[in-house]
Amino acid sequence: MDVNYVGEHLLPGKIGQFFVILSFGASLLSLISYFFATKNPDEKSWKLLGRVGFFINALSVFVIGSTLFYIIYNHYFEYHYAFAHSDDQLPTHYIISSFWEGQEGSFWLWMFWQVIIGFVLVFRAKTWETPVMTFVMLCQTFLASMLIGVEVLGTRIGSSPFILLRDALEAPIFSDPNYLSMIRARGLNPLLQNYWMVIHPPTLFLGFASMIVPFAYAAAGLWTKRYKEWLTPGLPYALFAVMILGAGIIMGSFWAYEALNFGGFWAWDPVENVSIIPWFTLIAAVHVILAYKHSGHGYFTSTLLSLISFVLVIYASYLTRSGILGETSVHSFTSLGMSGQLIYFNLTFLAITIGLLIWRRKDLPSTKKEEDIYSREFWLFIGALVLTVACIQMIATTSIPVYNAIFGTDVAPPIDPISHYNKWQGAFAVVILLLTAAAQFLKYKRTDPKKFWAATLASLIVSILLSIVAIYFMKVYTNVMYILITFTAIFCITANIRILGDAFKGKWRLTGSAVSHIGFGLLVLGALVAAATNEVISLNESGYIGVKNFGKEGDKFTDPGENLFLTEGEPVQMGDYRITYIGDSVAAPNVYYHIKYEKIDEESGKVLENFVLSPFAQNNPEMGGLIGTPATKHYLLHDVYTLITAASADSQAPLSQIQEEKTGFEDYEEPATYQVNIGDTLRYRNGIFVIEGVNKDTKLENIPLSPTDVIVGLRIKVIAGDQKEYFAEPTFLLKDGHAYDFNKNVDEQGLKFRFSNILPEKDKLEIMVYQKPLPEKKWIVFKAIKFPYINFFWIGTVVMTIGFCMAIYRRVKDGKKEANIES
Amino acid sequence: MKKSSIILMVIIAVAIAMILVIYTDSSTYSTFTQAKEKNTELYVVGVLNKEKELEYNPVEDANLFTFYMYDNDSTECQVVFNGAKPQDIERSEQIVLTGKMEGDKFHASKILMKCPSKYNQDQVEVIEATTASL
Numbered sequence: 013m014d015v016n017y018v019g020e021h022l023l024p025g026k027i028g029q030f031f032v033i034l035s036f037g038a039s040l041l042s043l044i045s046y047f048f049a050t051k052n053p054d055e056k057s058w059k060l061l062g063r064v065g066f067f068i069n070a071l072s073v074f075v076i077g078s079t080l081f082y083i084i085y086n087h088y089f090e091y092h093y094a095f096a097h098s099d100d101q102l103p104t105h106y107i108i109s110s111f112w113e114g115q116e117g118s119f120w121l122w123m124f125w126q127v128i129i130g131f132v133l134v135f136r137a138k139t140w141e142t143p144v145m146t147f148v149m150l151c152q153t154f155l156a157s158m159l160i161g162v163e164v165l166g167t168r169i170g171s172s173p174f175i176l177l178r179d180a181l182e183a184p185i186f187s188d189p190n191y192l193s194m195i196r197a198r199g200l201n202p203l204l205q206n207y208w209m210v211i212h213p214p215t216l217f218l219g220f221a222s223m224i225v226p227f228a229y230a231a232a233g234l235w236t237k238r239y240k241e242w243l244t245p246g247l248p249y250a251l252f253a254v255m256i257l258g259a260g261i262i263m264g265s266f267w268a269y270e271a272l273n274f275g276g277f278w279a280w281d282p283v284e285n286v287s288i289i290p291w292f293t294l295i296a297a298v299h300v301i302l303a304y305k306h307s308g309h310g311y312f313t314s315t316l317l318s319l320i321s322f323v324l325v326i327y328a329s330y331l332t333r334s335g336i337l338g339e340t341s342v343h344s345f346t347s348l349g350m351s352g353q354l355i356y357f358n359l360t361f362l363a364i365t366i367g368l369l370i371w372r373r374k375d376l377p378s379t380k381k382e383e384d385i386y387s388r389e390f391w392l393f394i395g396a397l398v399l400t401v402a403c404i405q406m407i408a409t410t411s412i413p414v415y416n417a418i419f420g421t422d423v424a425p426p427i428d429p430i431s432h433y434n435k436w437q438g439a440f441a442v443v444i445l446l447l448t449a450a451a452q453f454l455k456y457k458r459t460d461p462k463k464f465w466a467a468t469l470a471s472l473i474v475s476i477l478l479s480i481v482a483i484y485f486m487k488v489y490t491n492v493m494y495i496l497i498t499f500t501a502i503f504c505i506t507a508n509i510r511i512l513g514d515a516f517k518g519k520w521r522l523t524g525s526a527v528s529h530i531g532f533g534l535l536v537l538g539a540l541v542a543a544a545t546n547e548v549i550s551l552n553e554s555g556y557i558g559v560k561n562f563g564k565e566g567d568k569f570t571d572p573g574e575n576l577f578l579t580e581g582e583p584v585q586m587g588d589y590r591i592t593y594i595g596d597s598v599a600a601p602n603v604y605y606h607i608k609y610e611k612i613d614e615e616s617g618k619v620l621e622n623f624v625l626s627p628f629a630q631n632n633p634e635m636g637g638l639i640g641t642p643a644t645k646h647y648l649l650h651d652v653y654t655l656i657t658a659a660s661a662d663s664q665a666p667l668s669q670i671q672e673e674k675t676g677f678e679d680y681e682e683p684a685t686y687q688v689n690i691g692d693t694l695r696y697r698n699g700i701f702v703i704e705g706v707n708k709d710t711k712l713e714n715i716p717l718s719p720t721d722v723i724v725g726l727r728i729k730v731i732a733g734d735q736k737e738y739f740a741e742p743t744f745l746l747k748d749g750h751a752y753d754f755n756k757n758v759d760e761q762g763l764k765f766r767f768s769n770i771l772p773e774k775d776k777l778e779i780m781v782y783q784k785p786l787p788e789k790k791w792i793v794f795k796a797i798k799f800p801y802i803n804f805f806w807i808g809t810v811v812m813t814i815g816f817c818m819a820i821y822r823r824v825k826d827g828k829k830e831a832n833i834e835s
Numbered sequence: 836m837k838k839s840s841i842i843l844m845v846i847i848a849v850a851i852a853m854i855l856v857i858y859t860d861s862s863t864y865s866t867f868t869q870a871k872e873k874n875t876e877l878y879v880v881g882v883l884n885k886e887k888e889l890e891y892n893p894v895e896d897a898n899l900f901t902f903y904m905y906d907n908d909s910t911e912c913q914v915v916f917n918g919a920k921p922q923d924i925e926r927s928e929q930i931v932l933t934g935k936m937e938g939d940k941f942h943a944s945k946i947l948m949k950c951p952s953k954y955n956q957d958q959v960e961v962i963e964a965t966t967a968s969l
Contacts, residue, residue: 382838394842401846405853412861424878426860427933436853575919577897657919658893793897793919 017178019192020090021083028079028174029161035072035123036156041065043149049142050236059142063134066145069152070127076159077120080173084110089197092180093117093173099199109209110200112217115333115348116173119158121214125221126152133225140245143232144225147364151224154357158350171348202630206641208267216264216287219257220325223290225249226297227322227361230315234368239311239377243301244830248823250298250318255816257291262535262809269653269802271641276546277805278539280433282337285410286328289403294321296396303389303396306456310393311377312369317396319365324403326361330354336413386461388454395447402440406433434543438493441536445500448529449475449507452522471510475503486541486801497540504533524822528815531808538804549587549652550576550796575657578607580790589652593792594624596659602628602641605656605792609645625654627794650800658793680764680782687776697783698761699732706777710743712754722746726767726777730758742767742779755782867912870936879932879941881906883924891920904930904941916943924948 042065049058080093084107089095097117098110112118130148137144161172177195178186185191226246233242264284269277278284297317300310331337334351369376383390409432412425426432453459453467479499488494512526551574578584578593585591592608610622627643642655686694692703703726710725717723723745730738740756744767755766762784769778865877883889884903891900900920905911914932924930927948934943 385838390838397842397846401849401853404850405857408853409857409861422864424862424864426857427862427876427878432856432860436856575893575897577893658891658897791893793893795919 015187015189017090017189017191019190020176021086021088022090022176024079024083024088025091025174025176028076028083029172031072031075031079032156032159032161032172032174035069035076036153036160038065038068038072039149039152039156042069043146043153046142046146046149050146050232053142062142062145062149066130066134066149069149069156070130073120073123073127076173077124080117080120081107081111083174087197089195090177090192091173092175092177095177095195095197097198097200099197102200102205105207105210106200106205109204109206109213112213113200113204114173115350116159116171118213118217119155120173121217122221123152123155123159125214125218126155126224129222129225137245140229140232140242143236144228147228147231148224150360154353154360158353167352168349169353171350202641203271205630206267206271208263208270212260212263212267215256216260219253219260220290220329222249222253222256223294223322223325226253226294226318230318231364231368234315234372237372237375239372239375243305243314244827246318247298247301247305248820248827250294250301251816251820251823254291254294254298255813255820257287257294258816259809259813261287261291262806266806270644276543277802278543280429282410282413283332285406285433286324286331289406289410290321290324290328292399292403293317293324296399297321299392300396303392303456307383307387307389308377308379309383309389310396313393313396315376316365316369317400319368323358323361323365324407326354326358330358331410331414336417384458386454386459386464388451388456388459391447391451391454395444395451398440398443398447402437402444405436405440409433435493438497438540442493442496442500445497445504445533445536448532449500449504452507452511452526452529467510468507471507472503475499475506478502478506487545488541491544494540494544498537501533501537501540505530505537508533521822524815524817524819526815527818528812531810531812531815533808534804534811535808538801538806538808542799542802542805545801546797546799548574548795549589549798550574550794551586575793575795578792578794582789583610586796587798591796593790596790602630603659604628605659605794607654607792607794609652625652627654627656629656629659646803648803650798651802653797653799655795656792657795660789660791680762681785683766683780683782685768685778685780687771687774687778689776694781696730696761696763696781699730701728701730701763701781703727703777703779704729707741710741712743712745715745715747717747721748724767724770726765726779728756728765728779730761730763732761736760740765744768744770864907864931866906866908867910867936867941868906868908870941874935876933876935876944879904879906879934881930881932883927883930884911885925889920889924893919904932912941913939914941914943916946921946921948 042062045058045062045065049055049062052058083091084094084098085104087094087098087100093114093116097113098107102110110117112121126148130145130152133144133148134141158170159172160170161175162169178191185194188194226249229242229246229249233239233246261284264287265277268279294317297314300314300317304310304314330351333348334354336351383393409425409429412423415421416423449471450468453464453471476499479495479502482502483489483495483498486498488498508526508529511522512530515521515523515526576584576586578591580593580595583590583592588611590610590612592610594606594608596603596605598604604626605628606624606626608622608624611620612618613620623645625643625645627640629640640656642653644654645652688694688703690703690705693700694703705727707725707727708723710723712723723743725741725743728740728742730740732738738758738760740758740763742756742765743754745752745754751769753766753768755764757764764782766780766782767777768780771778862877864880865873867879867881870877870879881904884905887903889900889902897919898917900916900918902914902916902924903911904914914934924946929948931947932941932943933945933947934941936942
């Protein structure tokens, strides 16, 4: 079809596509060159070529990113990516989020971070540059291939962000040269229109991308037979990856809590699980690396864990990007037809892991000596094993759709995934927390048992006392597992505070570890208490009387519902609060529903505190109606979380349609006709009105009157229920023998008066009163949840991140010291 | 016995326990007929009967929503959900219910919908067909 399309901008797409291909070619060149540079370290030209390839790749990645941004920013909807992920009403800061709403954009983001990491490695890795960059560029080549979008031998490789809309979709409209002026872009998913969505994906992807470095170092160590050496330079990168990925995951959880409507911060959704699995394995790796560095035990485990963590990152991206989770996850991407490519990506890195370990199995450093029970390395090792087993549990359940795909079975995941995972991960958490506490009192190699128990028992007793108080106040005594987790979390915090105290006395080396473990303890404690004791406070008990409940308690089908119905302006008591729906406001495309919370002192009736929460919703018919975004009131010790689940139809309409009056009567109910005298008082729905008198001097504009014409106005005073007064003067006109009348409205009261006739024989005046139907009061249905102690969760994350920073600082410094000693 | 072999045995024991629990916790996708027989909580997959009315009257009860659904065997059943009406249910292509049968009604505790999301639907939305003839 040869059509001259109007208004298209084809140049940016051509530039972009060129650099997409160039980035692939350059990373392939760099990969091959670095490979041979490692094989032939004496030939300097290979290394140079590898760097050139890397720099060209870096340049291409920057150009791809800027071009894509240019396209989205300028609303060039002739490009499918801009069409599918943005629209022209999108605020500028969310253009960034639309950038990674699609798979192509998020692959680009991964490549971008890998380029930044690549720069650090090229300039810092020194002798490690060539082998490490070989693996980084292998990964970069795979990522670049995901963006190619070219058909080779009948199969499409990758999916380009620069594909034109008319090439991506088939529709009759594309035969029209003017199609661009007729289409409307799909826009960004309202759930992603949240500031956390601007920062969470880049952080998460930086975490994922930086996990290539420990992989590459471990693999390079095996490949070049520098077995023990890789641990020192690799450790800070591993710590960095753990820190960033951890922060990224929790940011995602914060986004889910603040912007999503499932009412919580962690749902064991497959997408969440697959991001936490590599985090766990790399944390295990970091601990075993430390054990090995100090004791010589566990080389194989630390290498295997470092390698497998990155394989799991790729497995995570396979699960979330191939569409295989479709039935079990709400958040995953849909398939772009790249699952084959993702499987190759995965298998390649898995093959490297297994292949290298088998190839070098005989040379791996190992020790015959058995670890002492009273040694730190032994328990670090056990901790790493427990973390690994925890991961296996998560992978096993999360991968159910994969088994179904491989074996053609039809197994459904657990009915209640949250309790399924909690049951296991809760138990693992207890063990891990105990180890993080106790292992801190152990020394590497051998500890005097007496000293160990003396130090541990003191902390143990303090923690038991603290736990009793905490369990009582946090109300988690309902379940043995809750009690155990609370106790172990407090034990972990107390023990590490003690270590931190020692650190201030001079043993500064353990500061980072102590701080991050305190953070971890707080995080688990906050998560447990908030998840275990959160309560729905919007219980709709009124609608459920005894009969309906059949006296059965704890039956979730007959329990009072969790949604509360509120009519505008009518306060309802909900738990400690008196709540009122005070109206809504529109800030397109969102409708904000304002709910006033008042805490009232029972005795004096005084309002102790009040605040307004404005959860909002976007009425997006194409996205499926009302999409609610919660509003949360944060206190120091708890949060009050409020979400709209339904609203009356008129307040849902995002842009209220202004109704034009055509005849002026169709909005009113059937009129009532009265025959009245002056001084009569009549009722209407919302008050009374008084016929005050006639006005014979009334005049009408634009209508000339002859002396024979009669014109009379009728003065009516309306007194509304709230004692407000309004006046109206409908007019009656006899002109040339014809009767006319001119009505008058009292819009505030929805009234319309007609002075329709004068009945001299009865000495009466006839009026017709029109009333508008009572406007249906606006209502909303909402859900409110109280999350106690959730701040521990967020504070714990921050503390943990700070601890990681300190640990990285120390390990980098140690690494430099070691390098100086060696040289 | 060596410590490492004890640890290994413990891990194998935990792993076996884990597989058993995953096996017992995992469920199957059933039909309404099977749900009547089993009387336990399970998944039912099906499609919404769009011809019958979806009843949700928040003014009376904000936590009661009923509708009719066909399962994969085309058996129709009334579904009762104690909660607010999910907003996009009319547009759903497929519904996955979690819940159990009570009498002739299926009491759902969770409704998961698959919608033709505009993000995976390869359709071009045209604002107004009339402007095409300009």
